[in-house]
Amino acid sequence: xxxxxxxxxxxxxxxxxxxxxxxxxxxxxxxxxxxxxxxxxxxxxxxxxxxxxxxxxxxxxxxxxxxxxxxxxxxxxxxxxxxxxxxxxxxxxxxxxxxxxxxxxxxxxxxxxxxxxxxxxxxxxxxxxxxxxxxxxxxxxxxxxxxxxxxxxxxxxxxxxxxxxxxxxxxxxxxxxxxxxxxxxxxxxxxxxxxxxxxxxxxxxxxxxxxxxxxxxxxxxxxxxxxxxxxxxxxxxxxxxxxxxxxxx
Amino acid sequence: xxxxxxxxxxxxxxxxxxxxxxxxxxxxxxxxxxxxxxxxxxxxxxxxxxxxxxxxxxxxxxxxxxxxxxxxxxxxxxxxxxxxxxxxxxxxxxxxxxxxxxxxxxxxxxxxxxxxxxxxxxxxxxxxxxxx
Numbered sequence: 001x002x003x004x005x006x007x008x009x010x011x012x013x014x015x016x017x018x019x020x021x022x023x024x025x026x027x028x029x030x031x032x033x034x035x036x037x038x039x040x041x042x043x044x045x046x047x048x049x050x051x052x053x054x055x056x057x058x059x060x061x062x063x064x065x066x067x068x069x070x071x072x073x074x075x076x077x078x079x080x081x082x083x084x085x086x087x088x089x090x091x092x093x094x095x096x097x098x099x100x101x102x103x104x105x106x107x108x109x110x111x112x113x114x115x116x117x118x119x120x121x122x123x124x125x126x127x128x129x130x131x132x133x134x135x136x137x138x139x140x141x142x143x144x145x146x147x148x149x150x151x152x153x154x155x156x157x158x159x160x161x162x163x164x165x166x167x168x169x170x171x172x173x174x175x176x177x178x179x180x181x182x183x184x185x186x187x188x189x190x191x192x193x194x195x196x197x198x199x200x201x202x203x204x205x206x207x208x209x210x211x212x213x214x215x216x217x218x219x220x221x222x223x224x225x226x227x228x229x230x231x232x233x234x235x236x237x238x239x240x241x242x243x244x245x246x247x248x249x
Numbered sequence: 250x251x252x253x254x255x256x257x258x259x260x261x262x263x264x265x266x267x268x269x270x271x272x273x274x275x276x277x278x279x280x281x282x283x284x285x286x287x288x289x290x291x292x293x294x295x296x297x298x299x300x301x302x303x304x305x306x307x308x309x310x311x312x313x314x315x316x317x318x319x320x321x322x323x324x325x326x327x328x329x330x331x332x333x334x335x336x337x338x339x340x341x342x343x344x345x346x347x348x349x350x351x352x353x354x355x356x357x358x359x360x361x362x363x364x365x366x367x368x369x370x371x372x373x374x375x376x377x378x379x380x381x
Contacts, residue, residue: 173343206265215269218343244270 015041018098020051023105024115026062033112036060037101044094048081048104052088052116065116072228075164079116080105085166085226107169109178123165126181130189130207135200151196158191158236160229167223167233179212183223183233186214190236193243205244214240272335279332286325310378319373326369334362 017039025033038055049070056063068074070089077088081104082096088104096102110118136145161184168174168182189208193201208214214237223233295301312318337358345351 176343176346209265209267209270211266211269213269215273216342218339241273245274 013043013045015043016098018042018051018093019101020048020055021101021103022052022055022063022115023103024063025106025112027114033105035103042093042098044092044098046093047089048086048091048093048096048102049077049088051093051102052104063116064114073162075162078107078164078166078169078228080107085170087164087166087228090228107165109169109171109175110165118169120165122178123168123182123184124163126168126185127163127188130181130185130204131200132185132188132192134192134195134198135203136197137199145197147196154196155191155194157231158187160231161187161191162229164228166226166228167231170222170226172220172222173216173218177212177216180216181208181210181213183217183237186217186237186240187231187233190240193240201243205240205247208240209244214244217241272339276332276335279328283325283328283332286321286328290321290325306380310376313373313376314378323370323373326373327366330362330366330369334358 018041020038020040021035022038023033024030024036038051038059040051040054040059042051047070049067052063052065052067056065065079065088066076067089068076070077072087072090075087078085079088080086081088081091082102085107093102104116106112106116106118110120110122113119163184165184167187168184171180171183173180174182186208189204192198193204217234217237219234219238221234223237224231224235227233294304313322338355341351341354341358345354
């Protein structure tokens, strides 16, 4: 008896030319944003970030974009790809329609600095305003602050946030009104408001009860769709609204 | 020991007010009430016995002789106007970018809401069935 040797067929990956249509803005030269096309040979398993690196390395060194880890953890490379906010390092070419040009723009609603880079300061200013740190009360315990698994589960979703700004810059209210705290800041507040070890909930709820707080949310779910970490952002915002109405956390 | 400075405020409106919360709640509650009031109104006026053909001055006069229909119509007028007005207010807040545009659009909105609510209320309370 001869054992049949099964050789798994390795899928052959073929590089194909893909057009990337990138929104360029060089502040020293341009008065407004314009589109530029770049044709790059890409494997289906390549990421959009790879395309940007190739363009910057081989075609046009002036292209500017932020990247750090390249693995969906640092939150540096949020951009609008084919009209949707995503991380360039988590978007594969095979998941996009590469028969047409793939558009890449900077995220909306924050001041554009150059090409795909925006000024993140207003975003972080809103984040700082909601006091995103533990506010304990009483004496400092001599051992760690214990928490049950159930208590942790209440706010676990929000701890996944990497502050990439995909959600906040997909929010139509944030686009027209930069004063709105935005989904990311509300998620950060939610993460501490519902933390059993924290006692600053009242303070944070008061901050989010502001004219520009949670009541500006129109429940369009853009933020939830945009989040590369899959956080249920709209749900978190609704939970903060409910906590405000019943003043019970 | 180093101290960490408290986060600096960027000068947001610091007034403590629950207005936005109550207006949000009002939208939900008035919306639910309006479903019944408006659907009931449409059913009575347009579909049930004879429908829209039977509506004339006498029909309206007969309905408004009863305090029940007066209260129904008054509630519908006030809730619909305030619900719609508040909805438009939030849309103006969302989409009017310049402060002056916002101010004038909202002024126009408030004036028309007050005018229609006042006119409607006046008609319901001072309606004279003997006019016809």
